[in-house]
Amino acid sequence: MKNSFRQTEILEIARRVGKVTVEGLSEHFDVTVQTIRRDLTELDEAGHLNRVHGGAILASGTTNLAYDARRSHLADQKAAIARACAAAIPDDCSVFLNIGTSTEAVATELLRHKNILVITNNMNVANTLSSNPDCEVVVTGGSVRRSDGGLIGTMTVEAIRSFKFDYAVIGCSAIDEDGDVLDYDIQEVGVSQAIIAQARAPLLVADHSKLLRTAPARICSLANIQAVFTDQALPDQLQDACQRWSTQVHVAEIAGDPLSDLPGKLARTAGKL
Structure with missing residues (x-):
């Protein structure tokens, strides 16, 4: 070769x-x-x-991958994470879904949920869930980010603060070794912080590659998150910290992973859902 x-x-x-x-x-x-x-x-x-x-x-930097690249990156893992996250969200509740390809995967898994209200600043999420007749979709105002259909800015934050939702599902660009949740876009960070503040149960969806990257802007600590949904076990030190913070960690099973035979790959563990 x-x-x-x-x-x-x-x-x-x-x-x-x-x-x-x-x-x-x-x-x-x-x-x-x-x-x-x-x-x-x-x-x-x-x-x-x-x-x-x-x-x-x-390689890490100060800018995120392009949207199409993020959408195809670890697609099977994101789908499994989304299934686990959606399974933790009951019918008859209100949910906020933030910007991101992982949250878009969760939207797909919510298509069969009944009597749910979804608030979102993600145009792709709104388009996906509009086909669920048992889901009322509310889109926040704000400036449209053409790269991924996200709504950001002061108007978005003000709209979010007018709600109090049962669950919020957010993504991130990176998770630091001390448990800080990070992103590249400072405006998006402000939106994410507003979402967490208005949620009774903030949920984070993040594949394992987020533990191998860094980003310059801090959203929050995992201590501020009720549950993390991922595809591989967290490093021991971070897992111990989550236990101290009472942050649940759910590890989704990835069926038929073609790379599971590569030596040195981190072992997966099944979380309790």
Whole structure:
């Protein structure tokens, strides 16, 4: 296999699972570890990956991935997380769904819910749930962010503060090792903070790649979240912190994951739903 083809596939694997290991890739491609190390070094120098001990992670920065790239990134994992989150939301309640591809996946899983009120600042969420006759959809005002159909700004925050909802489902761009929930867009952070303040039960949906990234703006701490829905077990230190904060952690099962045989991949554990 030529370097360019192998490196393209390495990058695709990294986008799907967040982190790649030298030994795992060596076995996957049936090449030497020295060959993989060269590939990872070249990808690091090109700015696509960041080299870490034993492998590499997705490169982080001050801007998020494009919307289409985020939508396809870890799609199976997001779907499983969304199913777990939606299962925790009962019929006959009010829910806020924030901007993000993970929250859009939750909207799809709410299509069969009965007698629910969904408030959202996400035009894609509103379009999805408009096909559920048992769901009343309220869209906040605000400035439309053309890149992803999100509504942000002062008008959005003011509209959110006029509600008190039972549940709020938010996403994020990154989760720091100390439990801080982070994002790239400062305006979106203000909206997320308003949502959390108006929710009786704030829920976070975040795949494991968010633990491998960083972002400059702080939304809140996981201590302010009632439950986290993810696809892999949190690091022990962060899991212990969530227990101290009484923040529930639910780990969704991913059926038929084609990369589950890669050595070095984090083990999944099934959470109680």
